[in-house]
Amino acid sequence: MSNPLLIAAKGKGFLPMLARSRMIVNRYGLTAGKMDAALTALMEPLTHYSCSATIPVTASALASNPGAIKKNSLKGLEFAVHGLYHVDYSQLNLEQQLKHIREARGIFHQLDIPVAGFRCPYLRWNKDTLIALEETGFDYDSSQALSMDVVDEFSTETYHRVLDFYRAQSANDYPALPSWSDNLIRIPYCLPDDEALIDRLHITDTGIMAHIWLAMLDHVYQSGELFTLGLHPERASACQAALHAVLAKARSLSPSVWIARLDEIAAWFRSLGQTTCKIENEGGSLYYVQIIGPKRATVLVRSSEIIAPTQPWDIDYKAVCTNEFFLRSDKRPLVGLTPSSSISLQRFLRCQGYLVELSADSEDYSVYLDRDTFSREDERPLLAELKQDHRPLVRLSRWPDAARCGLAITGDVDAFTIWDYGKRIFIR
Ligand SMILES: [Zn+2]
Known part of the structure; x- marks a missing residue:
């Protein structure tokens, strides 16, 4: 037809x-x-x-x-x-x-x-x-x-x-x-x-x-x-x-809404997925955090003592005013993934601003996911699971300039x- x-x-x-x-x-x-x-x-x-x-x-x-x-x-x-x-x-x-x-x-x-x-x-x-x-x-x-x-x-x-x-x-x-x-x-x-x-x-x-x-x-x-x-x-x-x-x-x-063209949104989405980070344990519960991401990205931290200037963001997260700082957390404050995790899961999380590491040590991480497969049908439930969680976590804002949507x-x-x-x- x-x-x-x-x-x-x-x-x-x-x-x-x-x-x-x-x-x-x-x-x-x-x-x-x-x-x-x-x-x-x-x-x-x-x-x-x-x-x-x-x-x-x-x-x-x-x-x-x-x-x-x-x-x-x-x-x-x-x-x-x-x-x-x-x-x-x-x-x-x-x-x-x-x-x-x-x-x-x-x-x-x-x-x-x-x-x-x-x-x-x-x-x-x-x-x-x-x-x-x-x-x-x-x-x-x-x-x-x-x-x-x-x-x-x-x-x-x-x-x-x-x-x-x-x-x-x-x-x-x-x-x-x-x-x-x-x-x-x-x-x-x-x-x-x-x-x-x-x-x-x-x-x-x-x-x-x-x-x-x-x-x-x-x-x-x-x-x-x-x-x-x-x-x-x-x-x-x-x-x-x-x-x-x-x-x-x-x-x-407030937090703001990012009003943008679709080409800007696509470019942002691509760049967010290329973020890299260094998170090192300095002894005890002290962690050094350095994040290299897109210029307009904002570092967000949940449920941690942050040794750096912060601003309120939403109920769960504070916005950190720098991308290099120290914080206190019982475990590595990012998303740990089992080494056999699918590329699609890693890419999905990175493009939402989550910082991820592949590791078999599930006990080391605030949030740890053990999933071999991941499809588009799993995205909505996973986002809900991550949102409900209140354990310490460092991530980037999903949108530029600390916008919420x-x-x-x-x-x-x-x-x-x-x-x-x-x-x-x-x-x-
Ligand atoms: Zn048409």
Whole structure:
């Protein structure tokens, strides 16, 4: 099934698709003027709160409108690739996807627009997509949908249908955090986004939209995770008040919220995993700690007497004002892992800011894990286990500048004009 009309009908239902067709005619113009206005409406709250966003763009639409994203008013935005054409990549084989993705990269390259990331149209991908992205030099993919349990009484059958269509995972089972697929970083896309709120849940009240997105922000703030807020520019006006509410709340919190683009988040995630540390016992319970990590990382310590200036951080941890200090602890204050631990477990922990050592001496460590296997399904339970623990531990903050969670604003541009939109119907 590669005809986009059939794909859309499957995801949305036939009657909603007809209604959507009318909306599309209203949303895109004969020229890029309507999309220009939509991008301006998105920029207003971003500029007000001094932040940016990631806008994946369908490359063939960009080729037809090469000046559309080069305006001064859009400076600071990150552009990513949203397919060569707006088609269902999960239906294409590796060879077809490589061809599309290379050509899409070529269009961005010719226009001198740097790209690090990719998002599949319809959030539909297969394992060949990930292989093709890694082979063509992408840093990250943001196509995995992750649904948060915040919709309650507003839930509709069409919303559940679209979650199935997107193959969305539940945030109750998987953390809203970047993860690895070989050397490609995967950043989840949180739902409900603007499209789900308006077209599937039929919410038009901006107070209710804000209520739902603020509940998502609260969820990631409590868990220290990442909220990728999906807002397509064409609905930026309708959702502008809700976006204002989320950004205002995010800017008011302490510890802070790191509002960043997806390329910055991918780069941070990669660098955090390369942290090294020296932890030496100086006799008795005294330990010398030296951590070499990313410049904007903050050292956090739990349940120890720290011989260095500190600041309060959250209930469990204090932030240490230096990366070289002494502390007192009965055992080595980091996560010990059995030498046969899987690479995926080591990499997962390091990229969350945990300091790990491989050792057979389980009694030496404050926290010791003995697991030969580790999969994505184990991430959520392991994070809960580590959070419940109160034994002494030194780690780095998961986010820069001692932020407690991350927030990324992101929305796709499928087309700049009605002509671009029409093209997708004829692509195979
Ligand atoms: Zn799209």
